[in-house]
Amino acid sequence: MTKFKNLYFYLIIYLLVYVFFALLSPYFWFDEAGQIYMSLGLNHFSPPNSPLGSIGDVILNNNKYNLDPGGFSVILFVWLKASTNYIWVRILPYLFFIISIFLLTKISKSLFSNINSYFFGIAVFLIPQLVFRSTEIRAYSMDFLSIIFSIYIVINLAKLNDKHLFFTSILASFLITSRYSSVVLYGIVALIFIFSIFFNKKLSISSKLKSSTYFLLPLLITVCIIYLVTLCNQNPNLTKISYAGYLIDNTNLLFENFNWIHLLSISFLTLVYKYDNKLPSNFKTFVLSSLLINFVFISLSFIGVYPYCPFDERNLAIFTYTYLPIVFWFTNKNIWLTKYINYPFIPLLFAILFTVGFNKILSTNWRRNNLYNDLLVNKISSNSIVFVEKDLIPSTKYLFEFTTGDYNYHYPKNFIFLDDNLFSVNQKSINSSKDIYLISNRIIANSKYSKIGNSLYKVSLK
Numbered sequence: 321m322t323k324f325k326n327l328y329f330y331l332i333i334y335l336l337v338y339v340f341f342a343l344l345s346p347y348f349w350f351d352e353a354g355q356i357y358m359s360l361g362l363n364h365f366s367p368p369n370s371p372l373g374s375i376g377d378v379i380l381n382n383n384k385y386n387l388d389p390g391g392f393s394v395i396l397f398v399w400l401k402a403s404t405n406y407i408w409v410r411i412l413p414y415l416f417f418i419i420s421i422f423l424l425t426k427i428s429k430s431l432f433s434n435i436n437s438y439f440f441g442i443a444v445f446l447i448p449q450l451v452f453r454s455t456e457i458r459a460y461s462m463d464f465l466s467i468i469f470s471i472y473i474v475i476n477l478a479k480l481n482d483k484h485l486f487f488t489s490i491l492a493s494f495l496i497t498s499r500y501s502s503v504v505l506y507g508i509v510a511l512i513f514i515f516s517i518f519f520n521k522k523l524s525i526s527s528k529l530k531s532s533t534y535f536l537l538p539l540l541i542t543v544c545i546i547y548l549v550t551l552c553n554q555n556p557n558l559t560k561i562s563y564a565g566y567l568i569d570n571t572n573l574l575f576e577n578f579n580w581i582h583l584l585s586i587s588f589l590t591l592v593y594k595y596d597n598k599l600p601s602n603f604k605t606f607v608l609s610s611l612l613i614n615f616v617f618i619s620l621s622f623i624g625v626y627p628y629c630p631f632d633e634r635n636l637a638i639f640t641y642t643y644l645p646i647v648f649w650f651t652n653k654n655i656w657l658t659k660y661i662n663y664p665f666i667p668l669l670f671a672i673l674f675t676v677g678f679n680k681i682l683s684t685n686w687r688r689n690n691l692y693n694d695l696l697v698n699k700i701s702s703n704s705i706v707f708v709e710k711d712l713i714p715s716t717k718y719l720f721e722f723t724t725g726d727y728n729y730h731y732p733k734n735f736i737f738l739d740d741n742l743f744s745v746n747q748k749s750i751n752s753s754k755d756i757y758l759i760s761n762r763i764i765a766n767s768k769y770s771k772i773g774n775s776l777y778k779v780s781l782k
Contacts, residue, residue: 328438331667332421335445338675340414342682343455346406346723347692352457353714356409358382359396364714368732369721383553387561389546391497392459404722409457416461417454420444420468427472431603432652439661443647445674449633459498460633466495466502467640470509474609475602477516486534493542500551503543504620505637508613510536512605564627564634567618573628582630585642586614592649603648610641686774691759692719694773695729702730704755709741712759712775756781 348356354364358381361373373381378397382390399412421441429437445451453460473480473488480488492509496502513535517528560566565573574583592599593607617638621628630638651661660666682688691712700706706729708716720731729735743758756779758769770778 327664327667328436328442331671332425332438332441334671335442335674336418336421339445339451339678340410340455342678343452343687344407344410345687345690345692346719346725347687347690348406348457348715348718349686349690350711350714353718354385355393355396355457356400356404356718357714358385359393359400360404361397365710365737366717368717368735368737379549383550387555388459388499389497389503389550391494392462394497395462396457406723410455413453413457413461414455416465417450420461420465423465423468423472427468427475428648430475431600431606431648435651436661439651440647442667442670447639449631449636449639451678453633460636462495462498463502463636464640466492466498467505467637469495470502470505471606471609471641471644473509474512475606477513477605478602482531482534485531486538489535489538493538496539496542497546501617501626501635501637503546504616504626505613506539507543508609508616510539512609512612516605558625560624561627564629566624566626567621567628568624573621577631579628579630582638582642585646586611589642589645592645596649603645606648607645610645613641614638689774691715691773691775692723692725694776695719696725698772698776700729700757701755702734704729704734704757706735706757706759707743707779708735708737709743709758709760709762710738711741711761713737716759 350364357363357366359378361375361377361381362370363381363385375394375397378393379390382388382393386393396409396412400409402408421444424444425437425441428435428440450464453464455461469492473492492506496506514532517523517531520528523531567573573579589607589610593604593611599607617626617635618628620626627634629635630642632639716735719725720729741760741762743760758777758779759775760777761775764771764777768780768782770780772778
């Protein structure tokens with residue numbers, strides 16, 4: 321059995337190394353590059369080669385150009401002090417992802433002793449929105465760690481003494497600065513804590529108040545800071561974001577795009593909680609917290625405060641709290657599955673299939689086919705003008721300001737950054753004696769535009 325556990329452990333190590341290098345790219349898309357510039361005290365559209373800002377500038381730009389509390393922006397500000405190299409930058413979110421994987425194995429081990437705990441670490445690699453976001457320079461992987469850590473708290477509430485409660489709360493306070501969904505999530509965890517401790521007849525009133533202070537005070541202070549520093553200056557009226565759906569506007573979202581599977585999953589967890597009397601007490605608490613979290617987030621969407629997209633990275637809390645307990649339950653209940661998990665060929669087969677499949681997906685993915693490759697392949701003379709449409713400004717700036725590719729451009733002298741994505745060959749500012757290029761993500765069906773790369777066009781003035 322120990323040998324098999326070691327195989328799964330080595331498989332996790334292999335997958336972590338393989339995925340990191342498979343996703344490694346010096347190209348950062350709009351949100352990523354914008355995040356880097358925010359953490360440098362600048363923003364997506366700061367003039368080229370602008371002097372770097374202070375931590376105060378980071379907070380101001382996060383409030384203006386971001387919709388997250390800003391914890392990740394501040395952490396990245398410190399991280400970038402060491403280097404702005406793309407490998408170093410991508411390591412930060414991946415560290416959160418790695419910690420999440422191993423914390424999840426610890427959680428599974430504490431719930432079910434009959435299952436190889438490393439198996440659940442492997443299962444994470446089957447969730448595309450987690451794997452592809454693992455190296456993304458945004459707060460998603462930090463948010464995922466926040467979610468996994470909240471599960472750890474929920475299933476270990478009965479074991480935590482006052483000292484542990486305080487340090488747990490400090491760490492949780494750090495993690496809730498990742499995304500606003502984490503603030504909501506830990507609000508629910510705090511309610512579960514209050515309920516569990518105040519209905520514990522073994523504790524005196526003074527002990528209950530003391531434990532509550534240790535756990536709740538750091539969280540309350542952090543929430544107040546987030547509200548006063550960020551939310552009040554960012555979205556004080558909790559205005560809906562335009563690119564996401566809300567149940568207040570469209571109740572059919574509950575059944576569209578396979579969202580009905582989410583409703584069935586909630587129904588299934590309700591039945592498990594009500595009728596499975598053999599569940600360990602901490603797992604039953606986990607299932608209850610799953611139902612509460614789903615109820616709260618769905619209710620927030622019905623009042624127009626939070627979007628409803630249960631299979632999207634914006635709703636990682638809903639996704640994780642819904643499907644992780646289901647996977648745990650099915651794995652524990654099926655002896656045949658537990659038996660097959662412990663076969664040594666399973667991790668080897670998984671490694672082969674995952675590597676082949678992931679490499680196939682990446683072959684057509686923008687992470688391997690992007691502006692960086694365009695600039696390397698197309699050697700453009702310095703006697704050129706390069707127009708950059710708005711959506712690719714931060715990505716272009718990062719490549720020329722922080723990478724060392726031999727692009728044969730005069731940056732930023734020969735570059736014109738546009739205020740929109742509506743470049744036209746009729747622009748009067750174009751010098752007809754120079755070669756004209758356009759960096760754009762649009763698909764342009766015009767004979768005057770020759771596409772020579774994924775995001776690079778050569779423009780004819782004739």
